[in-house]
Amino acid sequence: MSKKIRVRFAPSPTGYLHMGSLRTVLYNYLFAKHNDGDFILRIEDTDKARYVEGSIENLVKILDFMGLEYSEGVFVDQDNKTFQKGDFGPYIQSQRLDIYQKYVDELIKKDYAYYCFCSQERLEEMRKKQQLQKLAPMYDGKCRELSKDEVQKLLYEKTPYVVRLKVPKEGFTEFEDLIYKKIKIENKTIDDQVLMKSDGFPTYHLASVVDDHLMNISHVIRGEEWLPSTPKHILLYKAFGWKTPEFTHLPLLLNPDKSKLSKRQGDVAVEDYLKKGYLPKALLNFILLLGWNPKTEEEIFSLEEMIKRFDLSGVNKTGAIFNTEKLDWLNGLYVRKMDISKLTKLCMPYLIKANLIKEISTNKYKILNTGEEIDFEYLKKVVLLEQERMKKLSEIGESVKFIFIDKLEYEKELLIWKKMSFEEVKNNLELAYQELEKLNEKDFTKNNLEKVLRDLMEQEGINTGKLLWPLRVALTGLKGSPGPFEVAAVLGKEKVLKRIKKGIELVK
Numbered sequence: 261m262s263k264k265i266r267v268r269f270a271p272s273p274t275g276y277l278h279m280g281s282l283r284t285v286l287y288n289y290l291f292a293k294h295n296d297g298d299f300i301l302r303i304e305d306t307d308k309a310r311y312v313e314g315s316i317e318n319l320v321k322i323l324d325f326m327g328l329e330y331s332e333g334v335f336v337d338q339d340n341k342t343f344q345k346g347d348f349g350p351y352i353q354s355q356r357l358d359i360y361q362k363y364v365d366e367l368i369k370k371d372y373a374y375y376c377f378c379s380q381e382r383l384e385e386m387r388k389k390q391q392l393q394k395l396a397p398m399y400d401g402k403c404r405e406l407s408k409d410e411v412q413k414l415l416y417e418k419t420p421y422v423v424r425l426k427v428p429k430e431g432f433t434e435f436e437d438l439i440y441k442k443i444k445i446e447n448k449t450i451d452d453q454v455l456m457k458s459d460g461f462p463t464y465h466l467a468s469v470v471d472d473h474l475m476n477i478s479h480v481i482r483g484e485e486w487l488p489s490t491p492k493h494i495l496l497y498k499a500f501g502w503k504t505p506e507f508t509h510l511p512l513l514l515n516p517d518k519s520k521l522s523k524r525q526g527d528v529a530v531e532d533y534l535k536k537g538y539l540p541k542a543l544l545n546f547i548l549l550l551g552w553n554p555k556t557e558e559e560i561f562s563l564e565e566m567i568k569r570f571d572l573s574g575v576n577k578t579g580a581i582f583n584t585e586k587l588d589w590l591n592g593l594y595v596r597k598m599d600i601s602k603l604t605k606l607c608m609p610y611l612i613k614a615n616l617i618k619e620i621s622t623n624k625y626k627i628l629n630t631g632e633e634i635d636f637e638y639l640k641k642v643v644l645l646e647q648e649r650m651k652k653l654s655e656i657g658e659s660v661k662f663i664f665i666d667k668l669e670y671e672k673e674l675l676i677w678k679k680m681s682f683e684e685v686k687n688n689l690e691l692a693y694q695e696l697e698k699l700n701e702k703d704f705t706k707n708n709l710e711k712v713l714r715d716l717m718e719q720e721g722i723n724t725g726k727l728l729w730p731l732r733v734a735l736t737g738l739k740g741s742p743g744p745f746e747v748a749a750v751l752g753k754e755k756v757l758k759r760i761k762k763g764i765e766l767v768k
């Protein structure tokens with residue numbers, strides 16, 4: 261039987277979750293699920309300076325919200341406390357320091373690693389010189405040459421030290437990446453990487469290799485930025501005499517100008533996208549296609565479909581352009597497919613944040629501008645107006661504002677369709693007013709309004725645009741909005757007549 265597939269997502273708790281990391285999670289998740297494997301969340305918190313309080317909890321919540329479940333590692337309970345589950349723990353690296361110490365000692369004993377007592381000042385100076393000579397920054401190996409006695413003496417004197425990997429001076433390090441294929445690096449270009457820092461904490465390199473081995477990780481799937489570190493990891497596996505996992509490095513995420521996706525050019529945190537009202541399913545669908553190719557023209561994938569189809573051989577080698585227009589398009593698609601009650605619930609915080617409504621009790625809301633009371637059913641009708649057009653939920657506040665405010669502000673020129681005169685606008689609005697005035701409140705349904713107004717236009721021989729455009733503008737005050745029939749149905753008779761009257765007043 262082949263070895264069980266075990267993969268891990270191993271973030272450092274340094275703040276927010278980058279979109280690139282979300283892709284790493286997704287691909288690991290899909291690969292595990294597709295192969296009936298295990299997916300593990302391991303926290304790599306060995307860089308104390310970069311630790312940000314609360315980021316583990318935040319991260320776990322996002323993964324949960326996105327529906328990307330894992331079977332082992334670090335979880336968060338109802339009281340927002342972390343706990344761990346699985347046979348290979350602890351899964352938080354700062355709780356594994358004794359393990360790393362043991363393995364560092366082993367490397368030193370086998371002469372694969374050495375103590376380095378160089379001071380920060382010396383290292384700084386060395387770096388400067390190398391910079392001036394345009395050389396790659398590298399440790400010059402001074403402490404490699406220390407005799408056993410010298411080392412003992414310095415240790416005895418409690419001189420601060422780090423432990424470095426003793427990279428062979430000759431030969432090559434080779435490995436096979438599933439995407440980048442064979443990679444062969446000259447050992448003399450590999451730095452004597454620090455494995456253990458002076459504070460007794462391991463570096464990422466040592467800790468991740470030790471943990472990937474001890475946690476039986478079969479496949480390491482991570483961002484391309486870690487590719488240059490992999491030769492060091494291979495040397496460590498060799499030094500320990502351990503079998504290496506399979507490596508897959510995922511292509512970079514790029515801005516449309518092909519630069520690396522960075523905070524400077526826009527939002528990169530998953531949290532920011534969720535706040536803007538992108539739906540988890542749409543985000544995952546978008547992220548899936550950033551680097552994975554279904555080899556067909558298909559673009560829409562549910563999570564189940566992704567699990568069925570995902571395969572590492574579909575991962576591209578070239579950087580993936582992070583195109584927010586495509587994300588908007590995809591999100592719009594998911595919004596349109598959504599059940600209206602569910603969508604309305606999701607829109608609610610945005611309506612409240614935009615100061616349009618306030619919740620006063622269960623199923624009771626107050627329109628802040630007019631003081632009217634409305635219920636959830638009414639809000640559903642309002643949201644339905646925008647469901648077809650909405651790209652992200654955060655747009656709802658601005659786009660339905662016209663429903664909730666009493667006095668619309670717009671220029672009278674906006675009422676003009678093509679080359680109409682104000683006189684014509686006035687006449688047509690008056691005709692609509694007279695016709696709608698005759699109706700009962702209960703006849704203010706979209707279909708009925710459409711029928712009544714179309715009949716009117718036919719009888720009077722009025723061109724559709726010449727009546728419907730001024731009417732729509734009078735009802736919304738906007739250049740672009742849903743059509744006049746559905747808007748009128750949501751507004752109701754009283755408001756419709758009031759707004760048409762205002763339009764007539766404007767062009768008088």
Ligand code: GLU
Pocket residue numbers: 270271272304464468481482483486
């Ligand atoms: N802790 C690393 C990070 O923050 C993990 C890299 C890896 O997956 O090996 O991304």
